[in-house]
Amino acid sequence: MALLTLAEAYLRIPDRATATALIAEKLRDGNWRSHRRASDSWRVNGLTRALIAARALVTRAPSMAWLLRPGVALSMQLLGRQFVFGCDIGQALRRSRQPAQRGFGFSYDMLGESARTDADAQRYFDAYGAAIAAVGQHADRRGSSSRNDGVSVKLSALNCRYEPLQRAHAVPELIEAVGALARAARERNIALTIDAEEHERLEMSLAVIEAVACDRRLEGWDGLGFAVQAYLRRAPQLIDWAAELAQRCGLRLTVRLVKGAYWDSEIERAQQLSLAEFPVHTRKCVTDVSYLACARRLLNAAALMPAFATHNARTVATVLQWAGARRDLEFSAPAWHGRGAL
Amino acid sequence: MQHNAIVPALSAQLLNDATVEAQQAAAVQRTALRLARSQRAALRAHWIDRFLQQYGLHTAKAWRC
Numbered sequence: 001m002a003l004l005t006l007a008e009a010y011l012r013i014p015d016r017a018t019a020t021a022l023i024a025e026k027l028r029d030g031n032w033r034s035h036r037r038a039s040d041s042w043r044v045n046g047l048t049r050a051l052i053a054a055r056a057l058v059t060r061a062p063s064m065a066w067l068l069r070p071g072v073a074l075s076m077q078l079l080g081r082q083f084v085f086g087c088d089i090g091q092a093l094r095r096s097r098q099p100a101q102r103g104f105g106f107s108y109d110m111l112g113e114s115a116r117t118d119a120d121a122q123r124y125f126d127a128y129g130a131a132i133a134a135v136g137q138h139a140d141r142r143g144s145s146s147r148n149d150g151v152s153v154k155l156s157a158l159n160c161r162y163e164p165l166q167r168a169h170a171v172p173e174l175i176e177a178v179g180a181l182a183r184a185a186r187e188r189n190i191a192l193t194i195d196a197e198e199h200e201r202l203e204m205s206l207a208v209i210e211a212v213a214c215d216r217r218l219e220g221w222d223g224l225g226f227a228v229q230a231y232l233r234r235a236p237q238l239i240d241w242a243a244e245l246a247q248r249c250g251l252r253l254t255v256r257l258v259k260g261a262y263w264d265s266e267i268e269r270a271q272q273l274s275l276a277e278f279p280v281h282t283r284k285c286v287t288d289v290s291y292l293a294c295a296r297r298l299l300n301a302a303a304l305m306p307a308f309a310t311h312n313a314r315t316v317a318t319v320l321q322w323a324g325a326r327r328d329l330e331f332s333a334p335a336w337h338g339r340g341a342l
Numbered sequence: 343m344q345h346n347a348i349v350p351a352l353s354a355q356l357l358n359d360a361t362v363e364a365q366q367a368a369a370v371q372r373t374a375l376r377l378a379r380s381q382r383a384a385l386r387a388h389w390i391d392r393f394l395q396q397y398g399l400h401t402a403k404a405w406r407c
Binding site for chain 2: 236311
């Protein structure tokens with residue numbers, strides 16, 4: 001915990017004095033001795049020894065914690081590389097070259113907060129456009145877009161009023177923005193996936209997806225997709241809706257099944273609003289079951305291109321078993337939190 | 343409102359759809375073990391991954407302890 005809070009907070013601190021105080025506090029908090037010689041890696045054990053020594057230093061002389069700042073900054077950079085693939089699309093593309101040779105494909109996502117102003121939204125739109133152009137440079141213009149890397153977009157980054165009460169303004173603006181990005185992706189034959197966010201924005205996102213999917217200017221492109229969160233109690237119905245939409249619009253829609261990353265805030269929001277029911281499954285094991293149930297539904301929907309985002313080996317094995325001879329599936333394992341690469 | 347209450351009817355339908363057929367279970371188990379082995383091997387390949395595991399930084403557990 002001490003290391004995580006240090007990693008999260010350190011890079012955001014603008015002044016040296018506060019950074020030094022944070023280092024001293026967090027290093028004092030940790031029980032580093034319990035990790036002594038616990039690893040079979042000499043580097044890991046060496047780092048543990050360094051943490052023990054640093055704790056001793058800041059306990060005896062907290063003001064000397066400034067001596068540790070360069071080491072902490074270097075460590076944060078090393079850790080950061082495990083959590084973030086690249087600081088910009090160019091760096092991410094360069095880093096993807098080696099895994100790409102081993103047959104891996106990528107869907108590039110941008111980390112960041114929601115747009116707070118129109119200027120933010122324009123900046124994110126431009127960044128997504130630049131990412132599509134950069135990824136598209138290496139794309140094969142023939143065949144399915146699923147053979148190329150893609151870009152994932154968050155609607156909350158593209159509109160600063162992406163909230164239910166502003167639906168009348170936000171949805172048309174988002175349709176225009178996402179439509180423009182989708183046309184750029186179509187031109188380069190790469191995939192564009194719309195990420196899932198909070199449940200209260202779901203209806204708005206579906207309206208955007210439906211309008212973009214039915215845009216005749218995107219005919220012949222199979223790159224449009226969106227994420228479905230298995231922790232949503234409506235997840236199976238969402239897959240049915242996507243299948244119906246794909247048939248109605250005559251396109252192959254990619255549905256990326258994820259477990260969902262907003263669980264805590266969904267629970268808090270439902271409690272704040274005193275809702276009668278939670279929009280999400282409240283137990284992890286039910287979400288796991290829901291994921292498999294949705295996976296089966298996805299595999300049975302002919303108009304959908306299934307994509308599965310999971311780190312769970314048993315889930316992957318089950319989907320592979322159910323898929324049989326099908327080879328048009330995508331599996332993705334988000335490359336963060338030091339989970340390594342399959 | 344109990345945040346961890348089970349919704350029996352919903353869960354029953356999901357369970358039905360999620361159940362692996364008996365004749366497929368062994369094959370699923372074999373594939374899962376093979377994938378888990380390769381995943382663990384990948385995690386041991388780099389010292390930084392081992393550091394993250396040693397301190398539990400690759401799981402949500404790190405935020406709770």
